[in-house]
Amino acid sequence: MSASKDQYFIPEPSHWPIVAMLSILTILMGFALAVNGVGAGTLLIIVGFALLAYMFFGWFGDVVGENLTGKYNNQVDNSFRQGMFWFIASEVFFFGSFFGSLYYIRNIAVEWLGGTGYLAPTHEFITSQFVSQWPTAGPGNLGGNFALVDTWGVPAINTAILLTSGLTLTWAHWGLKNNNNRQLVRGLILTVALGVIFVAMQAQEYGHAYGQLNLTLESGVYGSTFYILTGFHGFHVIVGALMLAAVLGRSMKGHFTEENHFAFEAAAWYWHFVDVVWLGLFVLVYWM
Template structure:
């Protein structure tokens, strides 16, 4: 962007093309997705074009924001706006996962007992599904997807729990290094956090392969299979995105973009990473353990 203006105490950027580019990229991706799902060959190419345009948007918009920050365009009021924006973004993610945990609770503690004959709807459901045992994990009446084995908690899931908790410690160590102007500690702390995050994703991918090939646990394995992959899959996606954000912060850290008093971009990613850690603890307890 070119020359920036200030109005009072608040920074006002020049008119930006990025919002309209974002709208076009999302519209293109969704349109291509609809075509692809309906068997239209060109749909996959349109999806690819939309995603490439979206990545171009992220690169260009973040480049402009980074440039504005390095040119000292932002003041305390702008910093507060950034913090509030990140806070509400993480709050929306909290409710996103709460809806999934709520669906798991409803299936296990309300719908499943009804299907087994309990509650005021139990009599009707017992007639509909005679002989159904209301025990979790279940693939529901009709044994959808065939017999399967549930995923245990004390193999890879326990290892991944230790890995993510360790990554929370390494990013905190990196943050301490930043506050102390210790560039070496900052960089190595971020490298360790990224490595642990990627190891988590790799182990989860291996776990999925094991579940499909040896446990017959798939998305078609009734209520247990669908909720298992919905919760762990979305979390794995968040870990992947968090690792990408950490890579961007690592690159900026190596270029000395941050100081002890000006590093909200680092803090924002650290908040997000700690949120991902906390969500995993809930997943480990309610999906794998209980």
Template sequence: MSSTDQHTTYFIPDPSPWPIIGMVSLLVTLFGAVLAMNGVVVGKFIVFGGLLLFAYLLFGWFRDVISENLSDKYNAQVDRSFRMGMFWFIASEVFFFLAFFGALFYIRNIALPWLGGEGYLGATKEILYNQFESAWPSHGPGQLGGEFIPMGAWGIPAINTFLLLSSGATITWAHWGLKQDNQKTLVRGLMATIALGLLFVAFQAYEYIHAYEALNLTLQSGVYGSTFYMLTGFHGFHVTMGAIMLMAILGRSMKGHFSAHNHFAFEAVAWYWHFVDVVWLGLFIFVYWF
């Protein structure tokens, strides 16, 4: 592509099946998850099928975008579009988690005191459930779901906080190596970040098993259980997706696809990873600590 073309053309990809495949894979996965949570055995197999389709989506879409990039189809204007797209994607993720944090705040600071008899609506306590105790963590009316032990902040949550903060440092180290055209530092930093991320997910999986078996903390444990698993579960999913993207970036880095002046794919994943770090700090403080 000539310098003139670089300034006068804008790459538009051919029609792609990947958005539709992505929609179908997520629909199948969520449908299976709903069935599984309601005790339908086939739901687990549907979830597995949906995840396989999603893995196929990631492989195919990453392959196409990498091929377009290596064939020099992207110019500076396309690069700016990618940056704007990633910015707005992360902005949407911020509001996604803010909605759940807002729900947690509303439940703890507004709904529970009201149901416990406080405020101008407190008189309705006698109508709804006059034995309700305004305390957090809440079982719900009548200790819905049975007795459980809340998840403490120290132990696995504190270890996971250290792991994610360390992963933020290692990906910054990798970025520094990339800017210096130091291939070894780039690869080592990415490998360390991926290892820390996967270790985080493994610890969280163990935490969930421990919560179900030893603490009786389940999705049925009132509003505390549902908000706990909603917030930490979605965050764990984001860490998993971030680790997968980092693996793709690691493979490209080992093949020498990036240079000090052309590495937005790396930067986009780094932005996403730092966002995941910040969200976890909020979770650790407001879900585990207070």
């Protein structure tokens, strides 16, 4: 039965939030154990991601079914839009905290340890041998000497890939707006493919950095900030590509119309956000 203008759909109690909590907890525990060399960590990561995939498939499947049976109206659609807006807003603060940390380390902490700034007098007593420069492995040259990733190699190529994916996604959106499902599907296929290529290129970059440049998580503060920022962004690219792949599957089944396609818009908002974050990473991490 379709929802009327004044009715608001209230779903039945669900077990999916509990599954989501358990999957995230398992993944985080697995990463913590793996980073500290505990063998069970890898197994927990695999189990956690399997639970996460199960949760996404089941929960979003329920939502898709409710939508296709006409249980949603404009009020529900507005709630979905507000929820996605605040989710992306939380992601802005998430990445903002890491960008803020990078700024503090690079422009305040390193300068202070090198003998400048308002705490400069303590330099000769604490870190008298430290030279203020960026990038740095910090006092003691943790992890040994390392080289930087070539800005105009894989990072520049990946920048072009993500910018192109934004164009292909916009092209797909035009197809949706014009009731051209073939253009919608083709645009989504191109976008997902570009996302997969981006992740593959970044994996190749990590392998080169670890094996040839000695740039690792143990390379002092630069190594840790480099992998935290680029690694979390890579994870978001994977999530965005999975979202777009799900939208692609629904597009192939003809689920979307010009009037009813918020799932596409939500995934597109997220993907464009990921594009913008990468531009900031490229400038502040690779270029400057």
